[in-house]
Amino acid sequence: GYRVDSNGNIQLHRLGVIKVEGLTRALLKDKLQQDISPYLKDPVVTVYFQNHKITVMGEVGSPKVINMPEEQLPILEALTMSGEVSDYARRDNILVIRDTETGKQFKRINLEDQSIFTSAWYWLKPGDVLYVQPNDNKEKEAKRARLQQNLALGVTALSIAVIVLDRIIK
Structure with a gap:
């Protein structure tokens, strides 16, 4: 090169x-x-361009920096290259951050809306950052997992206390 x-x-x-x-x-x-x-x-x-890259972060299979094979890259292809959006992703609220001469621009993309294909933001440009926001289910599952851990710990502690008391009383 x-x-x-x-x-x-x-x-x-x-x-x-x-x-x-x-x-x-x-x-x-x-x-x-x-x-x-x-x-x-x-x-x-x-x-080809060696330094044309975009960054994909958030709820995708493999967050990464992607080398752009062309001057522009469709948003769907970028998401595919990063392992698809996860089950915990908000498909209606993908954030694209783009550097321009006047500063940073932010645009929210709804992948469930067909008008995305006619949007100028459908085509990613070098330096763009894509953030796939998690949905509420991820936080709910994390809370549920913590609650289950705490409950299991509490039941274990109670069981040990009952066994110890049973041994002391006998």
């Missing part, structure tokens, strides 16, 4: 400095193939 410098250029052997800033991947691919053709027969060029 080749890094793009702060001036929007890459340095290639034999070709020297090439201005890539502002070019789409397709245009850059065509330009590089054309520039390399005098040196190679039928050159094959692949252009």
Whole structure:
């Protein structure tokens, strides 16, 4: 891979400095193939972004940072790449956080609403953060589990106390 410098250029052997800033991947691919053709027969060029990433957090199978294979990534594909939303996820309240020139923008997405497919927020951009909020069931189950633990501990303590008292009385 080749890094793009702060001036929007890459340095290639034999070709020297090439201005890539502002070019789409397709245009850059065509330009590089054309520039390399005098040196190679039928050159094959692949252009991809190494630093285009999004972050998926919250109630998903595997929260992670995802490398974007394209310039934009559909929100559903990002969720699939992170192991789907869990049973404890609020599908009606997915938060997308996006850095813009004017600051951070926040948008709540409802995956159960068909209008998502026509929303500009359906397409994630490099640097976006996706937060899948947990639903109330997760908290209820956690409380239920704590209550069951405490109840089991209480019953065990009471059983031990009864056994000890029974031994002392006999």
